[in-house]
Amino acid sequence: MNKSLLAVSAACALVLAALIACAPPQKANTGGQTSSGVKVSEATSAADFGGMDALVEAAKKDGGLNVIALPPDWANYGAIIKAFSDKYGIKVNSAQPDAASQDEINAANQQKGKSTAPDVFDLGQSVALANTSIFAPYKVATYDKIPEAYKDPNGAWVNDYGGYMSIGFDSAKVPPVTNVNDLLKPEYSGKVALNGDPTQAGAAFSGVLMVALSQGGSADDIAPGVEFFRKLKAAGNFLPVDPTPATIESGQTPVVIDWNYLNAAVTKKLPTWQLVVPPDNAVAGYYYQAINKDAPHPAAARLWQEFLYSDEGQNLFAVGGVRPVRADNMMADGTIDKAVSDTLPIIDGPVTVPSPDQTKAASKYLADNWAKAIG
């Protein structure tokens, strides 16, 4: 999911593909049927298996689960994988933990029909919506409790967790940032970095959108955000460096616009690192969870979904600093882990989540204008 590691991952993928090409072909087990007579690879709910217990049985028979691009320190995936594995006794094979969204799709296409192909995806918005044709629709038991905006009506994909765009800053080096306009002040000369190029990285795209909202723009009008960065560049405040935990710790990038859960992760290593989610222009971004249509372990893939959207799975996400998609619903019925939910940022104002069409239009505008603004 980290696009800066794309090149490395691509190289690994190549080596991996070469190794796989040498291995004898293994026939993946996708032809099985459930007790109710539905093909496992076409089951759309636990009921198709004859209930949750039957699904667990079928998943155990699959003999494993292939996940891809899930870094152990991202959204608490390390603990989630372990909890799933311990609970059901199913071995989880985690491939290319640092790969990007597009790599997940590439792996699914290249390893189609092999026992090593990914069973499930966790994707950024653009990549997810461009590839819905290779997803298998499935509705988890808690499907009806997930807000409409965060799921496909047929269950082809469901948002699993998300976060807010935030401004992180080192309180030992710069005065506290309270809103976006602060960044134009001379105190932040040469100090403000954006996590990537918004024409390439999803996080940076959301960063520009957040800035656009603060400047009177909207999800339909990202232009004021680009204009703000042009001013930031003209003022000499914009730092054209790709921030990483290493640049933050060494003090090269004292102010970073990034997801709140990534900024919060830095605080664990650098206690003076604080973050603010601009209260009036919160931008949320959600990841997309889906099942590979050609999953080699179709029942385990479905059980994984049930686990992620259960109270247990959602609480585990919250521990990783991300906002689980069922957060509101779980706060209402008291099933959320209180100690954890208190650490999530509280947003009173409106929250903007761009629709796929808005994202498309905005990225077109960025492709045409971003380089001019900061060049």
Next chain:
Amino acid sequence: MRRLREGLPLLPFLAVVVIFLIIPTVTVIVSAVYADGVFSFARIQALFSGTALSALAKSVLLSGSTAIIGAILGAVLAWLIVSSPPTSMVRRAVISLCSVLAQFGGVALAFAFLATVGLNGVLTLWVQQVFGLNLAGSGWLYSLTGLILVYTYFQIPLMVIVFVPALEGLRDQWREAAVSLGASTWRYWREVAVPLLTPAFLGSVLLLFANAFAAYATAAALVSQGSPIVPLLIRSALTSEVVLGQSGFAYALALEMIVVVALVMVAYSALVRRTARWLR
């Protein structure tokens, strides 16, 4: 038949050229206008959009300026080298050093500059401490200005390598003849040496231009915002997770680069042919 036999040892070379040069070039040309069974010039047209034109302009500016700066400084250095006797230790050391430095592009070079004059560079921190000045400024090293400086670093040694043979081709007898006919040193340079060296000099400038135009790794390691030059725009078109399905545009950009470099190389070979007449 005899011709065939003479050509035979070249076959492996030919195979390599076909596999690694001709097939990729043809792929780029075809993919730029033909994708998913549809023939279209839309991607070629996209080359004339603001972003693509500005990247091309900046690429040309970067390659052109570093070629000229590198050529002038490199020519002066080459002249100083040639003035010393061929057996001189300094001369041999400088030429060896240039051969190494001319290939010292890429991530290693970018890192060297980052570690020296980057935001946390050794020199930056020292100057900050002693003089209170901020050398790294607002990150100029990560923009086009920085690229010009860093590229010049490998352009100068390359110029030395390609220009020393041209200077060595200037025979002493020509100077002696000019002097014995009453020419001053200035007049010898103006009317004999400079006209003789001009084609070689211009040819070297073109070679340096092509060298900088195609360089990618150095820029990729330094610049992370805005894809200012064509090779970085190709990267962006191939790897973006925001704007998808741009690989066709990447092919069109690659085609554009091939055309520019081909033009430069045609001009280069014409100049080399002219120089060769004199050096025979």
